[in-house]
Amino acid sequence: MSLSGALQEKIEHWFAQGAAVVGNAEAEASFFELRGALEAGTLRSAEPDASLPLGWRVNAWVKRGILLGFRLGAMTEMGCTDGLSFVDKGTYPARRFAVTDGVRVVPGGSSVRSGAYLAKGVVVMPPAYVNVGAYVDEGTMVDSHALVGSCAQIGKRVHLSAAAQIGGVLEPVNASPVIIEDDALVGGNTGVYEGTVVRKRAVIAAGTVLTRGTPVYDLVKGEVYKATSEAPLVIPEGAVVVPGSRSVSKGKGADWGLSIAAPVIVKYRDEKTELSLVLEDVLR
Numbered sequence: 340m341s342l343s344g345a346l347q348e349k350i351e352h353w354f355a356q357g358a359a360v361v362g363n364a365e366a367e368a369s370f371f372e373l374r375g376a377l378e379a380g381t382l383r384s385a386e387p388d389a390s391l392p393l394g395w396r397v398n399a400w401v402k403r404g405i406l407l408g409f410r411l412g413a414m415t416e417m418g419c420t421d422g423l424s425f426v427d428k429g430t431y432p433a434r435r436f437a438v439t440d441g442v443r444v445v446p447g448g449s450s451v452r453s454g455a456y457l458a459k460g461v462v463v464m465p466p467a468y469v470n471v472g473a474y475v476d477e478g479t480m481v482d483s484h485a486l487v488g489s490c491a492q493i494g495k496r497v498h499l500s501a502a503a504q505i506g507g508v509l510e511p512v513n514a515s516p517v518i519i520e521d522d523a524l525v526g527g528n529t530g531v532y533e534g535t536v537v538r539k540r541a542v543i544a545a546g547t548v549l550t551r552g553t554p555v556y557d558l559v560k561g562e563v564y565k566a567t568s569e570a571p572l573v574i575p576e577g578a579v580v581v582p583g584s585r586s587v588s589k590g591k592g593a594d595w596g597l598s599i600a601a602p603v604i605v606k607y608r609d610e611k612t613e614l615s616l617v618l619e620d621v622l623r
Contacts (some may be wrong), residue, residue, distance in 0.1 A: 343382060346372055350404040367411055370430065373404040377472060378434065380456040384490040385516050392578060393441050393536065393570065395492075395518060402490060404510040405472050431471055455487075458492060458495075470507050476521070494521035500545070508530035515571050534571035540608050541574050544581040555580065557604040568612045578609040 349371060353366040360366045362581045374380035388396035412428030416524035434451040436442050442457045447465025451457060454471035461479040463469065467481045472490035479497040481487060488507020499505065508516050513533035519525060519556050526545035531537060551566040555574065555578040574580060584604035587593055
C-alpha cells in the first residue's frame with residue numbers, strides 16, 4: 340500500500356468514529372501527518388487528472404481529514420510576537436515561514452493557516468488570508484484583501500488582485516473546490532465561488548462574480564456556460580470575462596426595467612492582453 344493509501348485508510352477510520360475520536364493520540368497523529376503533507380504540497384484536496392472529463396479529481400478523504408482536525412482540536416489561546424492574540428482550534432494555528440521556504444509574506448496583517456500549501460515564489464500582500472487545504476502554486480501573487488478559501492486550488496503565476504474572493508468548500512466533501520488554473524488573472528473585487536473552474540490564461544475582469552447559479556455568455560463563440568448537477572461552471576481557457584447584465588423579461592422586473600448580473604466573455608487573450616499583464620512579472 341502506498342503512503343497516501345495508508346494515510347487515507349487511517350483518516351477514514353478515525354473520521355468514522357465521530358465524537359468518540361476526541362483525545363485519541365493515534366487519531367491526532369494521523370491528522371498531523373495529513374496536515375504536514377498538505378503543507379508540503381505532497382497531498383491535495385483536489386489534483387489534476389487528465390483521465391477525467393473535468394481534468395481534476397476531488398480527494399474527498401482529504402477533506403474528511405481536514406474536518407477531523409476541527410473535531411480533534413480544542414479551543415486554544417494563541418499569541419504572536421507582535422502582541423496580537425487569537426483563540427482558535429489548536430490543531431490549526433497560523434503558519435510560520437522561513438527564508439528557505441521562498442515565500443514572501445509582506446508585513447501588515449496577512450495570515451496563512453496551517454494545512455495550506457504555498458509554493459516557492461508566492462507573494463502574499465497585506466492583509467490577505469489563505470485557509471486550510473488551499474494549494475497556491477509557484478509564482479502566484481495573493482494581493483491585498485484577497486481570500487483563498489479552504490481547499491481552493493490556485494495554479495502557477497496567477498494574480499489574485501486586491502479584494503479578490505476565492506471561495507472555499509469543505510462540505511459537502513465530494514463537492515469540487517474552486518480551481519484557478521495556471522497564468523489566470525483574477526481582477527479586483529471579484530468573487531469566484533461554489534466550485535467554479537477557471538481554465539488556464541483566463542482573465543476575470545474587476546467586479547465579476549462567478550457562482551454555480553450564474554450563466555456566462557460567450558459573445559465570441561455564441562455559447563452560454565452553466566453549471567449542472569454533475570459539473571461546475573467552467574470558464575474556457577484564455578477567455579476574458581467582464582461584468583454584464585441581462586434584462587428581466589417577465590413580471591414586475593420587466594415593468595420596472597430591471598436587469599440582473601450576467602458575466603460576459605468579450606474576447607480571448609491576444610497580444611494586447613499579454614502586454615497589459617507585463618507588470619505582473621515586474622511585481623514578482
